[in-house]
Amino acid sequence: MLVLVQDSTHWLQIEPLTSTVQGKTMFRHRTPKGSYECTVSGLRWLCERDVILKYHFRNWEPYSQLMKDMQYTQGGPLLDITMELGELEEVHLPHCVCLGTNPSLRNEMKILHVEEHGVSLEEVHEVTRFHAKILHPKFSAISVILSYIFSWNIDVHCDVVLYMAVKKATVISRLYLLLRNSSQKEVRHYH
Template sequence: MFWIQVEPSVSTEDETTVYTLDSSAAGHYECILSGLRWVCESKVSLQYQFSSWEPHRASLNNMRFEEGGPLLDITMISGKLEEIHLPHFVCIDPDYPQSCLREDIKVLHVKDNRVLLEEVDEVTRFHAKLLHPSFSGRGLVLRRMLHWRVHCDLLIFRSTRALLTLHTYLIRCDPSLAREVEAQEKSYGFLRLPKPKPEKSLWKGSRFALKTSCQSSITPQTIKLRSTRPNYFEVYIKDAAMDFEMELISERGESAWKAEIRTEEYRDDSSTRDSEFVDEFRPQLIQKVNNVFAIADILFTKGVIGEEINANISAAPTRQAKMRH
């Protein structure tokens, strides 16, 4: 089956991001952002926004289900859909009977503030198909008692300071969750380091450790692949100056993911040029710079130098000695 890729137009309404999708003729279409698919026999226009599972978590627990994909609030603007295919992150065994899948995987349907579970017509590798759908908040849910493997993503964010800190998240393949995490990290001043996803699906509820090929401090020692908001590894590398590898290790000691972090990915060109300038003109700077304390204070505030260097600058007896630090 060939799916025509569609890029949504994005707008903001009452601080909520809304995605609009248009298909001009009959066909099979897929949103490149969310993975949402639809089939239509004529021109169609629809909108969706990502919603939070949190208000429905208690109801799902009572029904012994948990989320299995993003929760999408979908609104038809014009036209009619023959099918809609909701994205999910569950790793489906090809030998698992469809009759059992339809029992264990449902679609959450929010109507008039009520949470209902509906059967799906078919579950495929990355989607659940519904025929002639009506719309409201919808998302795939899984029976809690079963032990599922899930498709995952690994998100890495780096500090913009000289002392390298990485925040490394292991999450389910959920674009709404990834965007939420990225927005939070940007508010901290961290930048995304794009890396490939784990090639194999992972058991939900399992614990994982992270290691690096260079000397580093990593906390916590392990994290759990969980349904609620994910935790992250904080990786601190004091003297980062070369390429190094990061590897995710399962509780069985198996490698779940590995990637190389290259120097040019975490060192800004501007910082490198500044460093080269200082190295070239170091003798002249030591003799001529007067306002050492003010410069040190700015560098310390921005994280370019640490507490130890800042303290050494303050303790140095002469202006030239301060500059040498």
Template sequence: MNALSEHFEGRFLDELLGKITSAMCPQVSDHDCKTCAEFMETDEWKFFEPSFEDTDRTFRALLKSGRYECSRTGLRIECSSDVQLEYLTCDWEQVNYTPEMDQFTPCGPLMDLKVISGELKEVYLPHSLCLGKSLQRDAVKVLHVEDSGVYFEECSLTRFHAKLLDLSFSPKGLLLRKGYTVFYHCETLIYHTLKSHLTLHVYLIPSDKQMKEAVTKKEEQMRSKFILKPEPQCKLQMNGRFTLKALDQTKTSDCNSDITPKVITFR
């Protein structure tokens, strides 16, 4: 799980939480990212909650004609008639190694989609890339995993998704070609733990629903309390180094807190 944890110690929770700042940028929802605002989407998608079997990690959905987005994974589909689906998020580590894979790095989940009945008109996989600053579209490929090997397909990028041009299904995921300077949308998750002293766990992760769910599950098992905070307003560079600070009321100097580690790397 690509999550980064930090600890904040102090005397007054409410006071400290109002003063947490970062070297990243002001924070609002990632859907308000100013860097890629010109790519604002106009299509409307209806959210749906799939059924879920924890034993096989499989999502299931029965949908009528329409345009839908899965609230659990971010998967988008369009269908012109009733469809029945099964899908799950796979581990990238399960992909068979090929020399071509050395040229890429994942930029979204690897999803295995099966159409039980009906027919899909369009399918969009989620990604966490920021399209601002003229990201070259040919830098992103779709990895298609089959028994005979792995293949690389073209796609059409939208602000938060990539439209599949080939609707034959087996595990597919988005890859970014290495060597490009790109930026990502990210989320900052803050949890108040049950430790005797005031301790906060802070995670800096790409905007990925499954990754966020994994962090949430981990913290819920420790009975930590989620603290609602807005998300970064602009993109972050992968492998960039960032700091978190707790400031005094004047916002001019550090308050009495201990932050470990002092610097974190976004990856």
């Protein structure tokens, strides 16, 4: 039985200002009071006054063993977020877990904070189809994670990219599945 998990539509879609710092693409938003969604990352936020936030994607690789030890796996991109001005009432982190077939998965989701002196876990306030909501967030490198036990048999939201080439009358096709809103370049190849 397919259960629909609702997602709200009251977010103003905005493009970030981008810059490159030490080889990393940095995203920056300056917004007045309102509800916003970045068109590039899928990050959403609600603010009651002017804010300036910047962030970039971080690589999951340095944390892969730690995640295994904690018995969790990644559920979305790892974002390093900094507030330059103001504070957020809510932040909605993008995730790639398909809850439609198993809504109880939302109970297995946590928020991972990677800080200078270790990591901590935070409860998710609410989960929608593509986002996990946190109230009055404190920032560090942050992401949605999922209990490892449940990650073995879950569906994920993916973007599909199909490449076809002709080489000496032979058609070569490659199908790439990219985790939705993911910064990772982990792709699965099917020939």
